[in-house]
Amino acid sequence: MSADQDEREARVRLNVLTEPGDPRVARLLGVMGAQALATELAADGELLGLREDVRMREDGLDPAGVLARAAAAGIRYVVPGDAEWPACLAELDHVDAVSGLGGQPLGLWVRGPLRLDDVAAGGVAVVGSRSATTYGTSVAGDLAAAVASEGRTVVSGAAFGIDQAAHRGALGVGGTTVAVLACGVDRAYPSAHRPLLDHLAQHGAVVSELRPGLPPTRVRFLARNRVIAAMSAGTVVVEAAVRSGALNTANWASRLNRVLMGVPGPVTSAPSEGVHELLRTGAASLVTRGEHVVEALAPVGTATVLPRRAPERPADALDLLEMRVLDAVPLVHTAAAVSVAHAAGLSVADTTRALHRLRSVGLVRAEGASWRRAPQPE
Amino acid sequence: MSADQDEREARVRLNVLTEPGDPRVARLLGVMGAQALATELAADGELLGLREDVRMREDGLDPAGVLARAAAAGIRYVVPGDAEWPACLAELDHVDAVSGLGGQPLGLWVRGPLRLDDVAAGGVAVVGSRSATTYGTSVAGDLAAAVASEGRTVVSGAAFGIDQAAHRGALGVGGTTVAVLACGVDRAYPSAHRPLLDHLAQHGAVVSELRPGLPPTRVRFLARNRVIAAMSAGTVVVEAAVRSGALNTANWASRLNRVLMGVPGPVTSAPSEGVHELLRTGAASLVTRGEHVVEALAPVGTATVLPRRAPERPADALDLLEMRVLDAVPLVHTAAAVSVAHAAGLSVADTTRALHRLRSVGLVRAEGASWRRAPQPE
Numbered sequence: 127m128s129a130d131q132d133e134r135e136a137r138v139r140l141n142v143l144t145e146p147g148d149p150r151v152a153r154l155l156g157v158m159g160a161q162a163l164a165t166e167l168a169a170d171g172e173l174l175g176l177r178e179d180v181r182m183r184e185d186g187l188d189p190a191g192v193l194a195r196a197a198a199a200g201i202r203y204v205v206p207g208d209a210e211w212p213a214c215l216a217e218l219d220h221v222d223a224v225s226g227l228g229g230q231p232l233g234l235w236v237r238g239p240l241r242l243d244d245v246a247a248g249g250v251a252v253v254g255s256r257s258a259t260t261y262g263t264s265v266a267g268d269l270a271a272a273v274a275s276e277g278r279t280v281v282s283g284a285a286f287g288i289d290q291a292a293h294r295g296a297l298g299v300g301g302t303t304v305a306v307l308a309c310g311v312d313r314a315y316p317s318a319h320r321p322l323l324d325h326l327a328q329h330g331a332v333v334s335e336l337r338p339g340l341p342p343t344r345v346r347f348l349a350r351n352r353v354i355a356a357m358s359a360g361t362v363v364v365e366a367a368v369r370s371g372a373l374n375t376a377n378w379a380s381r382l383n384r385v386l387m388g389v390p391g392p393v394t395s396a397p398s399e400g401v402h403e404l405l406r407t408g409a410a411s412l413v414t415r416g417e418h419v420v421e422a423l424a425p426v427g428t429a430t431v432l433p434r435r436a437p438e439r440p441a442d443a444l445d446l447l448e449m450r451v452l453d454a455v456p457l458v459h460t461a462a463a464v465s466v467a468h469a470a471g472l473s474v475a476d477t478t479r480a481l482h483r484l485r486s487v488g489l490v491r492a493e494g495a496s497w498r499r500a501p502q503p504e
Numbered sequence: 505m506s507a508d509q510d511e512r513e514a515r516v517r518l519n520v521l522t523e524p525g526d527p528r529v530a531r532l533l534g535v536m537g538a539q540a541l542a543t544e545l546a547a548d549g550e551l552l553g554l555r556e557d558v559r560m561r562e563d564g565l566d567p568a569g570v571l572a573r574a575a576a577a578g579i580r581y582v583v584p585g586d587a588e589w590p591a592c593l594a595e596l597d598h599v600d601a602v603s604g605l606g607g608q609p610l611g612l613w614v615r616g617p618l619r620l621d622d623v624a625a626g627g628v629a630v631v632g633s634r635s636a637t638t639y640g641t642s643v644a645g646d647l648a649a650a651v652a653s654e655g656r657t658v659v660s661g662a663a664f665g666i667d668q669a670a671h672r673g674a675l676g677v678g679g680t681t682v683a684v685l686a687c688g689v690d691r692a693y694p695s696a697h698r699p700l701l702d703h704l705a706q707h708g709a710v711v712s713e714l715r716p717g718l719p720p721t722r723v724r725f726l727a728r729n730r731v732i733a734a735m736s737a738g739t740v741v742v743e744a745a746v747r748s749g750a751l752n753t754a755n756w757a758s759r760l761n762r763v764l765m766g767v768p769g770p771v772t773s774a775p776s777e778g779v780h781e782l783l784r785t786g787a788a789s790l791v792t793r794g795e796h797v798v799e800a801l802a803p804v805g806t807a808t809v810l811p812r813r814a815p816e817r818p819a820d821a822l823d824l825l826e827m828r829v830l831d832a833v834p835l836v837h838t839a840a841a842v843s844v845a846h847a848a849g850l851s852v853a854d855t856t857r858a859l860h861r862l863r864s865v866g867l868v869r870a871e872g873a874s875w876r877r878a879p880q881p882e
Contacts (some may be wrong), residue, residue: 143850145828215569224806226824228703343831346761346823393792394638402768405783405790414771414786446604446723450523453721471523473553 129207135189136160137205137232138337141189143167143176144232147334147349150174152219152229160232183476196338198237200327201311205240207235212246215356221381224374227349231335235355237311238304238331240279242357245304245331249279250419251358251379252295253372254288254365255397262288262365262397265389267295269362272416274301278423281306281358283328283350284319288349288364288372293322297329306357308350309336317341333357351375360423362413366400373400376410385422386410439502441489447472451480452499453490460496507585513567514538514717515583515610517799520565521554521608524713525727528552530597530607538610574716578705579689580621583611584813587780590624594736601760602752605727609713612731615689616682618657620735623709624683627657629736629757629799630673631750632666633741640666640775643767645673647740650794652679656801659684659736661728661853662697662704666742666750670698675707684735685712685781686720686728693720722758729753739800740791744778751778752787763800764788771776817880819867825850829858830867830877838874 140272144151144167151174155162156340165204167173180330189270193203196418204210218230218306236242236499250273254267266288274296282289284305296303305323311332326332336346351371355361355378360470367371379386391398404410444452450454454470455461467477481497484490491500519522522529522545526530529552545551566711578742582588596608614620628651630644644666648658652674659669662683674681683701684691689710692698704710716722729749733756744750755791757764766788769776782788793798793834822830830846832855833839839847845855859875862868869878 138791172851173852176849261772344819344827345831362590390783390790391645392770393767394639399792402790402792405768406792408798411779412768412790414777414780414784418784448720471554476553494728504845 127209129205133160133207134203134205136164136410138189138203139164139187140232141337144174146231146346147227147229149223149228156219160183173375183351199312199338199340201235201237203233204236210241210243212242212357214246217382218356223376224381225348227352231353235311235334235337236331237327240302240304240331246280246357248301248423249281249358249360251354251375252292252373253282253354253361253363254363255367255370255372256285256287257397258287258365259395259397261391263291266364269416270295271299273419274303275299276420279304280454283354284323286316289326293326297480302330302434304331304333306438308346310334310336310338310340312338315454346376347371352378355379355384356382358384360419360485362387362389363401363404363410364389365391366399367396367408370399370400376404380409383433386415387419387422389413409482428448447476448484451477453497455490455497457499460493463497466497484488506589507583508724511585513580514542516567516570516581517542517565518610519715522552522686524609525605525607527601527606534597534702538592539624574673577690578617579613579716583616585705588619588621589634590620590735592624595760596730596734602755602759603726605730609688609731613689613712613715614709615705618682618709624735625656625660626801627736629659629732629753630670630742631660631739631746631753632741632751633745634665635664635775636665636743637773637775639769641669643704644669644742645792647797648673649677651797653677654798661732662701665696668700671704676866680708682709682711684728684732685710686724687714688714688718689717690716725749726752727787730756730819732756733762734760738765738766738797740765740797741779742767743781743786744777746778749780754782758787765791765800767791799842816862825854826858826862829855830862833868833875833877836876838871838876840874845876
């Protein structure tokens with residue numbers, strides 16, 4: 127199944143005429159359809175406050191040529207109606223705007239072999255601060271690796287810090303990972319991430335609402351965040367200061383009823399403050415490792431992470447009477463059962479029974495008719 | 505108001521005959537009263553499995569003498585019926601045992617000027633690992649200081665690590681703090697804490713169910729934890745590994761419907777694992793500083809901590825149109841409004857209005873008829 131060519135080309139035209147995340151576009155699209163809206167906008171740009179010269183630019187536009195040039199660069203334009211289009215993105219049309227932005231994307235430009243509908247099935251967004259700490263990047267990398275090992279796609283934004291660590295963590299275990307950009311998929315932002323993005327385009331996917339060639343802007347970052355949240359079944363925030371863009375992604379995840387999770391950190395660390403606030407208010411649930419994320423996303427009852435337990439030690443299984451007797455057995459010298467019983471304030475019969483149980487688990491040792499503590503490994 | 509002398513002496517006798525936290529004692533006490541129970545136990549110690557020789561020991565006991573010697577050492581025995589007895593301890597008789605321990609204490613031996621009923625009114629237990637990290641002790645100290653500054657008493661167990669940091673944090677701001685011990689209040693455990701305990705006895709209180717002279721045991725530590733939880737309106741766990749005794753105190757706080765709180769830490773830190781588990785399961789709520797504790801304990805609606813916000817920056821207040829215009833203003837050279845409008849894809853009229861607003865908040869600068877970005881402090 128794929129959308130017809132006129133539809134795809136109309137969306138290319140709209141993509142040129144409008145900025146991503148404009149909820150007015152999404153609304154009109156729902157009413158008029160892409161082809162009518164594109165024609166209308168070209169005829170009367172003021173419908174969305176579009177400037178004359180932008181409309182002029184569109185006049186000379188050859189959508190088929192744009193698509194062909196993208197295809198030549200290994201970039202496809204996936205739109206609603208294509209089998210690959212992730213159905214879950216439609217939910218963006220049914221929730222309120224965040225910071226004035228919202229709506230399902232017109233389409234997504236994709237570079238890479240991964241099918242978008244496969245990502246969206248169980249993708250996990252791992253997002254956080256660009257100015258992350260080594261703690262944050264290390265935790266994000268481990269968590270992404272664990273999630274990717276479970277066959278889930280790691281979605282992030284290819285920024286410095288947490289994003290980069292998340293992509294690398296997934297790649298490091300041969301997992302799949304997707305970068306959603308705030309610029310064209312042929313561009314590298316930050317430019318230092320050109321090799322990472324090329325690698326992602328070979329093994330996963332690099333995705334954007336923005337047509338090839340466009341640079342990122344403030345608004346485009348905000349619009350991009352809604353796509354990261356919407357494409358993922360859950361979002362994990364690893365480090366986010368109180369002003370971090372990751373909190374905008376978190377807000378989208380909540381609004382879209384996605385599972386929102388946060389990894390805590392030292393309360394003295396500014397990059398963890400935003401996460402702690404999400405956890406404190408109950409917006410996010412606390413996760414400390416990949417298993418917790420997998421559990422939170424699994425259908426109810428299918429995966430439960432038992433609390434990590436320290437290895438059992440013999441003393442853990444004692445009942446109160448045994449504890450009292452053990453406390454009464456001397457450490458450095460030996461004592462007769464009657465003397466232990468006296469110290470414990472218990473009968474000799476109870477004490478003797480307890481001493482034998484304590485010996486069987488290696489906590490005390492009999493020397494002739496007397497008893498002493500057995501040394502324990504620390 | 506104070507309990508009568510016979511009652512107090514009967515409780516001293518029971519205190520000698522039994523171990524603290526024996527729920528059978530609490531139950532029988534409720535049925536028979538202290539004086540009848542003490543007499544009965546002395547006559548038939550097997551009622552509680554008491555050993556003949558312990559009963560014998562009690563035979564020679566002079567409760568009035570015990571009280572007088574304690575008084576001479578500055579130690580009073582506070583029992584139910586005394587005005588100073590904290591009413592909230594009675595709740596221990598109405599909840600299930602934890603690890604076989606439970607019940608209201610027979611009485612509390614107290615060294616220090618602080619009145620126990622004043623503690624219990626709004627006390628905050630700050631507990632955690634003995635093998636705490638410097639992160640943990642630093643956070644516990646700050647948190648205790650903040651809580652004590654609000655006039656609340658900090659309750660802890662005088663152990664190494666978090667306990668010590670909590671007491672010191674409270675003392676450091678001239679606040680009140682109470683140590684609840686698992687040994688007699690005249691003993692120092694650990695012995696290195698003798699100066700701390702003496703200081704607490706001068707300025708706060710050192711408290712124990714155990715009569716003077718008795719050493720701590722495993723069971724006594726467990727029994728002691730229920731008193732810490734019951735004497736406090738809320739319990740904060742700062743660091744606790746999966747086997748930490750602090751989790752036993754946390755369990756008591758939950759069982760007693762006290763407010764249970766946890767301070768997160770690095771997920772890579774074993775001493776934070778137990779706390780994270782409390783937070784993850786929802787048993788405890790996340791706090792990162794003293795204000796959060798005060799808020800959690802305040803009557804609903806009387807104290808709300810606003811999320812800590814980074815200082816406002818001019819760019820925070822922009823609307824979408826202003827953001828688009830700002831993104832279109834060049835950084836290094838200047839541009840005419842019409843050229844900015846073209847780059848932003850907006851009308852010249854809208855663009856010009858936005859440029860003037862951006863100038864008024866210091867984000868752009870006019871140079872003749874042209875515009876450029878204003879440098880921003882980082």
